[in-house]
Amino acid sequence: MVTQQVEGGPADEADLRRADSLAREIFSDVANKWALLIIEMLGERTLRFSELRDEVEGISHKMLTQNLRMLERNGLVERTVHPTVPPRVEYTLTEPGRGLRATVDAMCDWTHRYLGHIETARHRFDT
Amino acid sequence: MVTQQVEGGPADEADLRRADSLAREIFSDVANKWALLIIEMLGERTLRFSELRDEVEGISHKMLTQNLRMLERNGLVERTVHPTVPPRVEYTLTEPGRGLRATVDAMCDWTHRYLGHIETARHRFDT
DNA sequence: CAGGATCCAACTGGATACTG
């Protein structure tokens, strides 16, 4: 175990910095409109590419592919290819993905709870 | 109450669509990296513009201003100007803002909980 | 059907300079 570090040593701090920058990177990947909407729409279901495109209103082909690849890379969605003709590809949330989904749910709830608040705040501000 | 609608009437659906599109708009405003980081760093504190810029690592002057205006417009942060020389401007989360912050906290917790999962998923994917 | 590749218009965001 050559890479194991002694407690309190300077390399511990290096590890912490590395973890932080990784966390930050993940946050940047995930904290974007399309990624969160995809995760929310996926929910507990298993959806095909085209179904997802219909569900996530307004998303383009390209953005959907791009975000699905990113989510797959981070292990938040699982991609299953059925070797049929025509091909059938299905996406599901993994366990980490479902964990994230819980927080997105909370964000959606929040949005609806403060809809009124926000609408009036906007009116006030826009004058 | 001229605008009040009868249950099940067609205008009810119109109202729902309006609420949905508003919710979607708010979601799009808020579901972005910088906005969420600002909310997270503000937390329970009251911070000045320059303090925020130091705390939210990597954010540019312009992005900070822009996102603060947006958050203010939506009533998530309160902006207080002290008429001194030099000027002192402070930002705090409002109650709706603190509500949103709770969900961002959850997202941050999630990030750290699955750091390892995600790192290995990435390695697997990148080969 | 899923998705890669390409083109390009539109927008983003950083740097800089300026104001109260």
Next chain:
DNA sequence: CAGTATCCAGTTGGATCCTG
């Protein structure tokens, strides 16, 4: 100090065409 305005390089993202 806080904030606006401007410029502009670089990125984004939509449309389109193509393949297995």
